[in-house]
Amino acid sequence: MKLKIIPMLLTASVVIGGCSQQKPEPVEQTESPIASNFDSVYSEISSENLKQHTKVLSSDEFEGRLPATVGEEKTLEYLVNAFTAAGLSPGNGDSFLQPVDLIQITADPNMVMTIGDNEFAYQQDMVASSKREQDSISLENSELVFVGYGVNAPEYEWNDYEGLDVEGKTVVILINDPGFENPESGKFQGTTMTYYGRWSYKYEEASRQGAAGALIVHETAPASYGWSVVANSWSGPQYGLPSADNGASRVAVEGWLTLEAAQKVFADAGLDFATEKANAMQGPYNKAMPIAASVTVNNSIERSASYNVFATLPGTEAPDEHIIYTAHWDHLGKDESKDGDQIYNGAHDNATGTAASIVMAEAFASLNVRPKRSVSFLIVTAEEQGLLGSKYYAENPIIPLDKTVANINMDAMNVLGRTKDVSVIGMGKSELENYLEAAATRQGRVLTQEGRPEAGYYYRSDHFSFAKLGVPALYAKGGDQPIDEATAEYRKRTSLIVTGCYHQVCDQFRDSWDFGGIEEDTQLLFDVGFNIANADSWPAWNPTSEFQRP
Secondary structure, three states: OOOEEOOOOOOOOOOOOOOOOOOOOOOOOOOHHHOOOHHHHHHHOOHHHHHHHHHHHOOHHHOOOOOOOHHHHHHHHHHHHHHHHHOOEEOEOOEOEEEEEEEEEEEOOOOEEEEOOEEEEEOOOEEEEOOOOOOEEEEEEEEEEEOOOOOEEHHHOEEOOOOOOOEOOEEEEEOOOOOOOOHHHOOOOOOOOOHHHOHHHHHHHHHHOOEOEEEEEOOHHHHOOOHHHHHHHOOOEEEEOOOOOOOOOOOOEEEEEOHHHHHHHHHHOOOOHHHHHHHHHHOOOOEEEEEEEEEEEEEEEEEEEEEEEEEEEOOOOEEEEEEEEEEEOOOOEEOOOOOOOOEEOOHHHHHHHHHHHHHHHHHHHHOOOOOOEEEEEEEEOOOOOOOHHHHHHHHOOOOOHHHEEEEEEOOOOOOEOOEOEEEEOOOOOEOHHHHHHHHHHHOOOEEEEOOOHHHOHHHOOOHHHHHOOOOOEEEEEEOOOEOOHHHHHHHHHHHHHHHHOOOOOOOOOOOOOEOHHHHHHHHHHHHHHHHHHHOOOOOOEOOOOOEEOO
């Protein structure tokens, strides 16, 4: 099953400079006789249960939940026991587990990248890795070519590679897409990131173009995260799914440069980075750089098996049709080279979403009448390595995608307290928002567009693996409007910690966290899934969405 695109990254009918603001059609709330205890089950979704599961899953005992480690074994055992205790059935035949073969490639950090007369240090100035299954991969005096945003988008009449032959060369690429810093131009979707702005797309396109290497220039604002996230996330073990060509179709070296390093490179090439970036924003742009890059990446390669967890509550009338909730159980493990705290506990990202999955499963199983359709929970591995667990599932589905009614995703849930609004990531994409609005109205809340559409969050979590293969997918969580002044004050204090601890060892469970927002959002998404599972028809993509069922 392939993604049907109309066209790939948004039609001209979408509002330029922002996400489609299509008003959701009203959805009638399912009457209670279908499950006469719905209201009591809904109200029993509690902060205390959510907090307890989050605390356990993010404890040091779980060692940061890195795939193919002891931390994974403990996580899987905990999840299987929790879903069994809730009364759900194994979703993969007689097993709760779906094996996911992974390749673990770890680059030796003792590397230096030379570009012109500059030597750049690993993690400090650059990171480099390779998806090729080779012990050693080198760029040797590979000529640099600046390719602007590295975008080839026919529907936007934009091709930064036009007229170029980059075989054997290393392309230098800006992060995000051309609309981000030039929203008044009407290019792409303004400040709302498209998939063309994601780092994953840029490496994919460079590979399709035949480049030997690809270096992305990091800037905090357009990337939406600081250099420390790059340094932590792209170093250490890197996971991938096995490929028939052992990664030969990928560029040999994939890397990032700090902004400061990139400025030095452009200066050595006789160019001004700011000027070249400004040119790249105006239209498709590329320029040869009379300078070359060299680096050797020495890899240690291990093949391993990780697992997705799949649990099901069979439906009463259409058990072959499934609503699938997703969350990822994995995080970054531990770094024994660090002094002091070495464990990336991943409490917010994503012990919270995993905890919500367990509590929601308990809620569905407590209904005195099961929904008409099956409700399933897919807790995936290797999200932090590029959505690998959900990608594997979508390409090897246990439930055929044409029997998958909808996907509802839970990732890094709201620890900032209750809100008056619900933030919809990728607002305007599907009729799932109709159900979401009805559920939000029950809570006295309103739907709002995500606060930072420029960050491209719709393309950064596991629902995207379903969306790009045509399954309507919803990603929503607590918004930006605190419920009261006390929550607003708490939010100011806590948001600084949460933001600063993204992919850091300080993403730890805190007793001071207010789980009221997670409780409310778990109830909200429980309500959404319940009504979809009992509806007469399937939700569809909105006509303006870039995704449609095949």
